[in-house]
Amino acid sequence: MEKKINLGIFGFGCVGQGLYNVLNHTRGFNATIRKICIKHPEKKRILDASLFTTDRNEILNDPEIDVIVELIDDVQAAFEIVETALKKKKAVVSANKKMIAEHLDELLRLQQENGVSFLYEASCCASIPIIRNLEEYYDNELLRSVEGILNGSTNYILTHIFQHNKSFEKALKEAQEMGFAESDPRLDVEGFDAKYKLMIILVHAFGIVLHPGDVFNYGIQHLNDFDIRHAKEKNATIKLIANCRKVGNKVYAYCMPKFVPLSDTLNKVNFEYNGLILEGAFSENQFFMGKGAGGNSTGSAVLSDISALTYGYRYEYKKMDQHLNYKYSNDHVVEVYVRQKGKLKIDPAVFESVSIRYESPECDYFIAKINLQKIMNSEWLNDPDISIILTENNT
Amino acid sequence: MEKKINLGIFGFGCVGQGLYNVLNHTRGFNATIRKICIKHPEKKRILDASLFTTDRNEILNDPEIDVIVELIDDVQAAFEIVETALKKKKAVVSANKKMIAEHLDELLRLQQENGVSFLYEASCCASIPIIRNLEEYYDNELLRSVEGILNGSTNYILTHIFQHNKSFEKALKEAQEMGFAESDPRLDVEGFDAKYKLMIILVHAFGIVLHPGDVFNYGIQHLNDFDIRHAKEKNATIKLIANCRKVGNKVYAYCMPKFVPLSDTLNKVNFEYNGLILEGAFSENQFFMGKGAGGNSTGSAVLSDISALTYGYRYEYKKMDQHLNYKYSNDHVVEVYVRQKGKLKIDPAVFESVSIRYESPECDYFIAKINLQKIMNSEWLNDPDISIILTENNT
Numbered sequence: 001m002e003k004k005i006n007l008g009i010f011g012f013g014c015v016g017q018g019l020y021n022v023l024n025h026t027r028g029f030n031a032t033i034r035k036i037c038i039k040h041p042e043k044k045r046i047l048d049a050s051l052f053t054t055d056r057n058e059i060l061n062d063p064e065i066d067v068i069v070e071l072i073d074d075v076q077a078a079f080e081i082v083e084t085a086l087k088k089k090k091a092v093v094s095a096n097k098k099m100i101a102e103h104l105d106e107l108l109r110l111q112q113e114n115g116v117s118f119l120y121e122a123s124c125c126a127s128i129p130i131i132r133n134l135e136e137y138y139d140n141e142l143l144r145s146v147e148g149i150l151n152g153s154t155n156y157i158l159t160h161i162f163q164h165n166k167s168f169e170k171a172l173k174e175a176q177e178m179g180f181a182e183s184d185p186r187l188d189v190e191g192f193d194a195k196y197k198l199m200i201i202l203v204h205a206f207g208i209v210l211h212p213g214d215v216f217n218y219g220i221q222h223l224n225d226f227d228i229r230h231a232k233e234k235n236a237t238i239k240l241i242a243n244c245r246k247v248g249n250k251v252y253a254y255c256m257p258k259f260v261p262l263s264d265t266l267n268k269v270n271f272e273y274n275g276l277i278l279e280g281a282f283s284e285n286q287f288f289m290g291k292g293a294g295g296n297s298t299g300s301a302v303l304s305d306i307s308a309l310t311y312g313y314r315y316e317y318k319k320m321d322q323h324l325n326y327k328y329s330n331d332h333v334v335e336v337y338v339r340q341k342g343k344l345k346i347d348p349a350v351f352e353s354v355s356i357r358y359e360s361p362e363c364d365y366f367i368a369k370i371n372l373q374k375i376m377n378s379e380w381l382n383d384p385d386i387s388i389i390l391t392e393n394n395t
Numbered sequence: 396m397e398k399k400i401n402l403g404i405f406g407f408g409c410v411g412q413g414l415y416n417v418l419n420h421t422r423g424f425n426a427t428i429r430k431i432c433i434k435h436p437e438k439k440r441i442l443d444a445s446l447f448t449t450d451r452n453e454i455l456n457d458p459e460i461d462v463i464v465e466l467i468d469d470v471q472a473a474f475e476i477v478e479t480a481l482k483k484k485k486a487v488v489s490a491n492k493k494m495i496a497e498h499l500d501e502l503l504r505l506q507q508e509n510g511v512s513f514l515y516e517a518s519c520c521a522s523i524p525i526i527r528n529l530e531e532y533y534d535n536e537l538l539r540s541v542e543g544i545l546n547g548s549t550n551y552i553l554t555h556i557f558q559h560n561k562s563f564e565k566a567l568k569e570a571q572e573m574g575f576a577e578s579d580p581r582l583d584v585e586g587f588d589a590k591y592k593l594m595i596i597l598v599h600a601f602g603i604v605l606h607p608g609d610v611f612n613y614g615i616q617h618l619n620d621f622d623i624r625h626a627k628e629k630n631a632t633i634k635l636i637a638n639c640r641k642v643g644n645k646v647y648a649y650c651m652p653k654f655v656p657l658s659d660t661l662n663k664v665n666f667e668y669n670g671l672i673l674e675g676a677f678s679e680n681q682f683f684m685g686k687g688a689g690g691n692s693t694g695s696a697v698l699s700d701i702s703a704l705t706y707g708y709r710y711e712y713k714k715m716d717q718h719l720n721y722k723y724s725n726d727h728v729v730e731v732y733v734r735q736k737g738k739l740k741i742d743p744a745v746f747e748s749v750s751i752r753y754e755s756p757e758c759d760y761f762i763a764k765i766n767l768q769k770i771m772n773s774e775w776l777n778d779p780d781i782s783i784i785l786t787e788n789n790t
Contacts, residue, residue: 127679129532137524137699268663282695284522287684297679304532
């Protein structure tokens with residue numbers, strides 16, 4: 001049964017404006033924008049001033065507004081808005097992965113306590129309908145792993161390096177100059193953004209709720225030309241990979257750069273695209289690819305969530321209900337390439353085993369097996385002279 | 396709310412057996428196999444004989460069985476089983492695209508009259524959750540087109556030709572010798588199988604219910620080495636493409652071979668894989684890829700449907716409810732390469748316009764624009780000396 005809804009929107013950047021356009025130019029959408037809360041009233045707007053407010057309570061206290069669309073940058077303010085809205089029994093649509101990942105348990109509790117829907121497809125790989133697919137299609141033990149490229153900015157940089165023979169330093173600088181990275185580029189480059197998305201995936205894939213500190217993320221900021229050359233010699237590229245996988249009752253997850261062979265499906269995901277591979281119990285892989293960033297792709301995911309609300313849709317968090325009791329653990333051995341510039345800083349005793357040890361005047365590296373937990377605890381983790389890359393031999 | 400269900404299965408080939416294995420080796424599945432109807436009781440089976448029957452009524456009349464899984468080859472028998480089951484208020488899961496495409500309107504009516512669920516994700520690109528995504532995620536006017544490779548057998552043949560430099564004749568013969576094609580290989584090679592899937596997509600994408608004769612399908616059986624060489628010279632491959640697209644209120648659809656440039660996303664879909672591109676109103680494309688055939692991939696889709704039934708899921712056919720009133724029409728101009736061997740048989744007057752006319756002792760061809768309806772009505776349509784291939788300039 002379809003119902004008519006009144007929207008209160010927070011934020012009117014490119015996503016908000018795209019949303020407005022489509023809502024006003026397509027039939028079949030039973031949603032109207034009633035009020036938009038903005039931070040900068042002095043900016044020239046395409047809409048009548050009466051539609052805007054700078055007072056969030058004007059929206060939150062309006063009993064006619066039944067759906068809040070949260071599209072702002074500020075994590076703390078976003079959470080406060082979502083929390084207040086849910087407590088007032090208003091459904092919420094959000095695209096804010098950082099806010100969601102940092103408040104997962106509270107947001108789950110708020111939904112349950114208030115019996116109201118909170119949808120956030122746009123927060124995870126923009127237009128790729130990954131959450132909906134995990135919720136609806138892989139709603140039992142059939143799922144084994146989700147692996148993918150979840151951050152468009154770093155993928156754009158890495159694609160430029162490998163397809164256009166740019167040096168890492170130059171590609172990164174260009175991306176920054178283009179204003180391509182987020183307001184805080186560390187979120188992208190150091191793998192936080194991809195990790196937030198991975199954490200959201202973990203909830204819907206395996207029913208596991210974590211805090212950001214629980215999951216290891218290692219970015220691409222330490223890569224250098226030696227690493228790039230090494231990848232090319234091995235007929236591979238380097239991609240920033242987010243991965244979560246169930247082995248028996250245990251689930252591990254990480255976000256790290258990886259050598260991806262040219263023939264690999266994930267090497268089809270280039271520039272600002274995101275892509276995910278879902279592996280099922282029947283060992284059949286599904287591959288999803290779409291634009292992972294940008295106003296339009298994010299906007300289209302927001303629209304699909306709003307549309308779903310007109311049908312009363314809500315996430316059922318079936319994996320949590322099924323009491324599958326998967327245990328999250330970083331006690332998992334990975335094979336890595338660890339490259340260091342200058343004299344030896346790493347005690348090889350940290351490794352489970354070393355298969356290759358390479359020394360040269362330019363750089364040294366190991367190909368070695370190591371427990372994820374030991375990488376996370378190592379004192380050389382943030383050393384800019386050290387670069388850690390997963391080999392292709394990791395699933 | 397999850398409920399326990401009892402399954403009655405028709406057919407126990409590789410899909411049925413895979414289904415049995417998973418149901419018995421995973422927790423979290425609230426489904427039990429109560430009876431399996433088979434055609435050949437003399438065959439050695441992995442299960443106790445008491446589980447089998449050759450009498451379809453033993454399943455259809457069993458009040459304890461609430462879900463029928465239909466996995467047989469015979470279209471007429473399959474429809475009878477599904478019809479009877481739905482009339483007895485049993486939910487049905489089917490993988491039989493030919494049966495579904497030939498009986499679309501009856502099957503829709505049966506679901507509505509009996510208020511019971513009929514799911515068939517496995518019928519359309521096996522494990523790719525395309526129907527579920529069209530139903531749940533693209534449930535409004537946001538969708539513009541669905542284009543893809545929907546038949547694994549022909550894609551396998553074409554990939555062999557282009558990647559392994561096989562001649563068309565040899566690749567086709569090998570595929571037939573391997574028993575790779577369906578029991579009736581014409582269904583694959585002449586594009587019927589892909590068309591049946593496209594017809595199912597049309598229901599869930601645009602709310603359009605057609606009969607098989609309404610949609611044009613042209614296969615790959617007329618391809619020859621000249622066509623292959625032509626594609627290679629243009630840095631393209633040939634793929635059998637199914638496409639449906641909305642332009643204004645009009646929807647057109649076809650299944651035809653097409654020159655696909657090497658850089659195109661659909662050229663990432665090789666061998667037995669299927670792949671689809673969904674284009675939304677925000678012009679953002681989603682790409683889905685997965686195995687399009689085989690017991691395991693089909694089995695995993697059947698499992699997901701069974702799992703969905705434990706939650707009371709049913710297709711809502713929202714596009715039909717929305718009274719979008721899209722009009723299906725073959726009155727659509729395409730650009731084609733029409734190659735003929737031997738002397739001229741085609742009156743160029745049939746074309747809207749001709750941009751290239753090539754004549755040589757070996758072959759002649761046109762690059763020309765033509766109305767789809769005129770191709771369908773042409774007397775040279777089935778001439779084995781003539782080959783029609785869409786150029787890359789078609790959307």
